[in-house]
Amino acid sequence: MKCFLTLILAFSSAVLFAQPVVMSRIKADSLGLPKKQLSDYATRTGVMLETPFSVQARMKSAVQSALSLDRMTDLNLWCSIYLNAEGRVDYVLYEFMPVAGEGSMKPAPGADSLGRVLEAKLPAFLNEVISSRNAGSKSIYRTFSDVQAFPSGVKKDSTVFGLASALAAQDTLKVSKLHLSRSLLTEVPDVIYRFPNLQMLMLDDNDLKSASINMKRLPKLRHIDLSRNVLDSKEIRISKNTSLKWLNLQKNGMHDIPAAVQRCKSLQTLWLGYNPADHLSNKSFRKLKKLRDLNLYRADITVLPKGIKKLRNLEVLDLYYNKLESLPASIVNLKKLTHLAISHNQLKELPERIDKLASVHTLYAHHNRLSKLPPSIVNMQNLKILDLGFNWFTTFPSELTSFVRLSELDLSSNNFPEFPEQLLKIQNLGKLYLRGNPFLQKDSEDKYSRQLGQLKSRHIEVFY
Structure with a gap:
């Protein structure tokens, strides 16, 4: 006591x-x-x-x-x-x-x-x-107690590690990669401008509250990593350029896409995951005409603005782990989209004209509240991977039988009371996931031996 x-x-x-x-x-x-x-x-x-x-x-x-x-x-x-x-x-x-x-x-x-x-x-x-x-x-x-920092020194492939090595480097024209990760930086050091041929700049896992980069002095810079800092959307300044292709801003404190991003005319990849991006608007997506890959993973998004349609060249859209209850109808204007990841949201339905996303071959929609599919989905004939696991389906969506290129289908942890016979009509399947459905009990192999046998005879790998 x-x-x-x-x-x-x-x-x-x-x-x-x-x-x-x-x-x-x-x-x-x-x-x-x-x-x-x-x-x-x-x-x-x-x-x-x-x-x-x-x-x-x-x-x-x-x-x-x-x-x-x-x-x-x-x-x-x-x-x-x-x-x-x-x-x-x-x-x-x-x-x-x-x-x-x-x-x-x-x-x-x-x-x-x-x-x-x-x-x-x-x-x-x-x-x-x-x-x-x-x-x-x-x-x-x-x-x-024994955390190790990045190694220091200059490597043979013209990569410099650490602030001290950057200051001491002799042949700066040969350096193409500069790693200043985990360097306890509070601002972007001027030493970066010692390397005019720099192509990759790593500034991740520091304590940067603001970041200013003059791209005119780094005309060949293509890749910047500013993840795991303390940056707000308004505290990033990147001068107008046509060289930057890849920008990682994950794990900061951004509520919107920084205006600085719109000055990167050739940007193709933008990662904004793990930011509280709850202030996205239609204006957020302006001038990103060449963007191909947008990552908004776990970004606290409740509403995806219809302005997303401005990303006409987008190929990969990652919206995993957000709070979306619906998707804007305008999303179907992303005609070049090939990968759509909308899992771990609260979606009850997919866009009615989802078939306009004709180039999509990979669709991850697991862990939502889907109980039906839009009829138009039958026209998405390029679908190869479709994950509908952990949803609210009680009856088998007949639209799935229309896909002729589908190689992987996940229907795990839905609410099918009986083996969905229509599954047998899907052609060219390679993998099928059925785990966690009510019809699967201890006697499943005996009770559904005919159906499982047919699937296995077609060399379909079944997980149940």
């Missing part, structure tokens, strides 16, 4: 004096760590967020300072870091593990004494562990 009261007092003191609490996970579990304090830090997805490199590096530095060690040679240290809405540390729950690995059941020798030192000294160094990646909401990160 005394220990428990001590624990409560420690947490209360942390709130009053903003002093981070550092405690072993074993101790916290054994004393019944007040779950209310920690439950507020749960993420919207229910899982821990991907830890920014800046947090990993700063945490490692704090641990080394607290323990007065240059490196952890005999032990590994895992920490769960609970950050408040300001991005500062409230709690650290740590685990010492033997070098054999986290899964080892052997006690880590020396862990108790190191733990006492860590609990006493680490709080003083945690002021440097700050993350603006999820500012405005509490978050949880998982760190390892």
Whole structure:
């Protein structure tokens, strides 16, 4: 009881004096760590967020300072870091593990004494562990004491790794790739302009809150990675150009497609996944005439603007894990689309004139609320892969029997009460997925031996 009261007092003191609490996970579990304090830090997805490199590096530095060690040679240290809405540390729950690995059941020798030192000294160094990646909401990160940065140096294929190597490089005309990933950058360094023949620039996993790139000084730059930073749509400035082909802006804080993107006249690939892109409008898609690949994976989209139709050369559209209840009718104007991924949404129906997407050969629509297909879908004769798993079908959609090029069909986890006989009419199938339907019971192989036999005799691989 005394220990428990001590624990409560420690947490209360942390709130009053903003002093981070550092405690072993074993101790916290054994004393019944007040779950209310920690439950507020749960993420919207229910899982821990991907830890920014800046947090990993700063945490490692704090641990080394607290323990007065240059490196952890005999032990590994895992920490769960609970950050408040300001991005500062409230709690650290740590685990010492033997070098054999986290899964080892052997006690880590020396862990108790190191733990006492860590609990006493680490709080003083945690002021440097700050993350603006999820500012405005509490978050949880998982760190390892031995995080390694990218290698430094110049490789034979004219690739430079690291800021120091970029500054020291001699023959800058030969350099075509510059990796400044995980370099703890807060702004784009001018050193990038030392390499006029640069074709690829990697700036991912830094702490960039703004990014300005003068493309006139990098006329051959085709590929930029700005993912895993803290960028807002308005804080990206890329000068007008016709060279940039590929731009990765995933895992930032963008609510819309940046205006800077529209100045990239030849852009073909744009990845915006894992951004809170909830302010998309018809204007968002202007001037992206050559875009072929648009990734909006897990972007909190509730409504896809009809302006999507402006992307006339789009071939791949990824809308996985959003909150869409419908698709705009204008989407069928994307005549060059070949891959359409709309899985993990809340769609109850597909566009009535989906047949206008005549070039689509791969359609992923699993994990929605579909219970029927539009009649016009029978004209999509280029379909080769169709995934309708985890939907609300109770009767077999007869439209599927019209496809002659369909090689892979997934109907898993729907609500078919009996084996859908019309399946046998589909020609040229190579793979068929039926798992998770009500008609599949322990006696399925005997009960449906005729149907399964026919499918297997046609060399169709059946998963049930």
